[in-house]
Amino acid sequence: MPVIDALTGIVGEGGVLDAAEVAKRSAGALRWDNLQAQALVRPRTTEEVSRVLRWCHDRGVAVVTQGGLTGLVHGADAAPAEVILSMERMRAIEDIDPVQRTAVVQAGVVLQTLQEAVEEHGMSFPLDLGARGSATIGGNAATNAGGNRVIRYGMTRDMILGLEAVLADGTVVSSMNHLIKNNTGYDLKQVFIGSEGTLGVITRLVLRLREKPAAQDVAIVAVADFDCLPKLLKHMDQNLSGSLSAFEVMWQSFYRLVTTAPAKGKPPVSQDHPYYVLIESLGANARLDSERFVAALESALEGNLISDAAVAQSENDRRAFWALRDDVAQVVVGGMPVVFDISLPISAMEQYVAALSGDLQPAIGDHKLWIFGHLGDGNLHVIVQVPLKDYLALRPKIEALVYGPLGKLGGSVSAEHGIGLEKKPYLSVCRNDSELAVMRRLKTALDPAGILNPGKVL
Numbered sequence: 001m002p003v004i005d006a007l008t009g010i011v012g013e014g015g016v017l018d019a020a021e022v023a024k025r026s027a028g029a030l031r032w033d034n035l036q037a038q039a040l041v042r043p044r045t046t047e048e049v050s051r052v053l054r055w056c057h058d059r060g061v062a063v064v065t066q067g068g069l070t071g072l073v074h075g076a077d078a079a080p081a082e083v084i085l086s087m088e089r090m091r092a093i094e095d096i097d098p099v100q101r102t103a104v105v106q107a108g109v110v111l112q113t114l115q116e117a118v119e120e121h122g123m124s125f126p127l128d129l130g131a132r133g134s135a136t137i138g139g140n141a142a143t144n145a146g147g148n149r150v151i152r153y154g155m156t157r158d159m160i161l162g163l164e165a166v167l168a169d170g171t172v173v174s175s176m177n178h179l180i181k182n183n184t185g186y187d188l189k190q191v192f193i194g195s196e197g198t199l200g201v202i203t204r205l206v207l208r209l210r211e212k213p214a215a216q217d218v219a220i221v222a223v224a225d226f227d228c229l230p231k232l233l234k235h236m237d238q239n240l241s242g243s244l245s246a247f248e249v250m251w252q253s254f255y256r257l258v259t260t261a262p263a264k265g266k267p268p269v270s271q272d273h274p275y276y277v278l279i280e281s282l283g284a285n286a287r288l289d290s291e292r293f294v295a296a297l298e299s300a301l302e303g304n305l306i307s308d309a310a311v312a313q314s315e316n317d318r319r320a321f322w323a324l325r326d327d328v329a330q331v332v333v334g335g336m337p338v339v340f341d342i343s344l345p346i347s348a349m350e351q352y353v354a355a356l357s358g359d360l361q362p363a364i365g366d367h368k369l370w371i372f373g374h375l376g377d378g379n380l381h382v383i384v385q386v387p388l389k390d391y392l393a394l395r396p397k398i399e400a401l402v403y404g405p406l407g408k409l410g411g412s413v414s415a416e417h418g419i420g421l422e423k424k425p426y427l428s429v430c431r432n433d434s435e436l437a438v439m440r441r442l443k444t445a446l447d448p449a450g451i452l453n454p455g456k457v458l
Helices: 003-011 046-059 111-119 137-143 228-239 252-258 286-302 315-326 328-332 346-364 388-403 424-429 433-446
Strands: 016-018 039-041 063-066 083-086 093-097 102-106 160-166 172-175 201-208 215-223 244-251 275-283 308-311 336-343 368-374 379-386
Touching: 003 016, 003 039, 003 046, 046 063, 046 083, 046 160, 046 172, 046 201, 063 137, 093 111, 102 111, 111 137, 137 201, 215 228, 215 286, 215 315, 228 244, 228 275, 228 286, 228 346, 244 252, 244 315, 252 275, 252 315, 252 328, 252 368, 275 286, 275 315, 286 308, 328 336, 328 379, 336 388, 346 368, 346 379, 346 388, 379 388, 388 424, 424 433
Parallel strands: 039 083, 063 083
Antiparallel strands: 016 039, 093 102, 102 201, 160 172, 160 201, 215 275, 215 308, 244 275, 244 368, 336 379, 368 379
16 A cells, blocks of 8 residues: 555544655754755654554564654654654644643654643743754654743753653553652663664653742843853852853854844944853742842852843843844854754863864864854754855854763763754764664664664764
8 A cells, every 4th residue: 555545544534644745844943955855754643643553563664753853953853765754743732731830742742842731720831942943852752952032041851741652663652750759770761862763752741840030130241261160150049049041152153143133133232352151040939039140140240250240121122032042043144154053061161162273274264263152061062154056065164063071071972952863973973882882772672673763873
């Protein structure tokens, strides 16, 4: 039976796109190409996912699962002979429980949709990304996404209590735990979180919610030298008594990019400083928390940790400050960006950036370099822009320069975007032979036919 007819028989009319229809869809954010696959299937339930995978498994058809399709590491790319399993119809928020402080959702729920839904119950789901309007909860889990507030709330895996996943042969593994404390044997959900769809397809999740903050204080501060950044981080964390939720550092080049036309952002402080930090505190008492926030900034200024500061005075100000940090789209203006998300010890960052800056020019010629990121949790986003015509030729050279030093510095080639296809050649930089061997054994055990997202990660 042809694949289109067989899959339509499982998910119903309108649930399957053929190759021609698939080819009309973008391959992801900051991508210029379109998708390819022999079919794209859109199930509505875990049972339909199970039946789709069982059919594909029995016939040796490879399956690539897609969520919001940010696509930065090509982790959800499919080949022409493969089937895309899209979670776009699995967008039900099944339950929000303010007493247990949990939410039960299908994997296709968009992050921002969930955030807004739980806020109506006086709760918060604290995972936050620039792609919040398109990223899905299942994709966040499959890549163990990080984002803006890891420094306080942790990675996605810290916000998942339980999940349901479907193995390659259609077996449903349902571990929909609602308890924070459940020490009963292997924590099976951790096998699937961060596995990028190579071990199973996540279909439903139990998420841990937090109380909605009653106060939000935001500032953008200027810093004169790198040595002050970790001191400022420690100072703010100590003085805010646990309410520090974001510490986002922007190097001068990125700050100028997002505060100069054609960008719509305006500079809250002058563009003349080498570093800028977006600092956020989430608290419970608007007046007291604001006073404590301003006092912490004033003492930082007196201690020469910061050179200048702008404190948000309204919700519009807070949105405008965050919009600067989120305006990554500016990196596509005038060229093609090569995007990296790395992590390394804070103490090694200045040395790393200086070496990279010095090595790029002789190696690749004219380029633009932007650096920003979640310094509080050791994550930097490195973006190198080159002319579109030179992109394919220069990319391998840029990757070698960016990834090469990380092993000796105790860093990682992926802080939050995953491995996909792009980082696979560099996985050994931060994983040793025994770790890679165990990963391969897990893959063989759960997907012996190798049909789930083949060629990714390993």
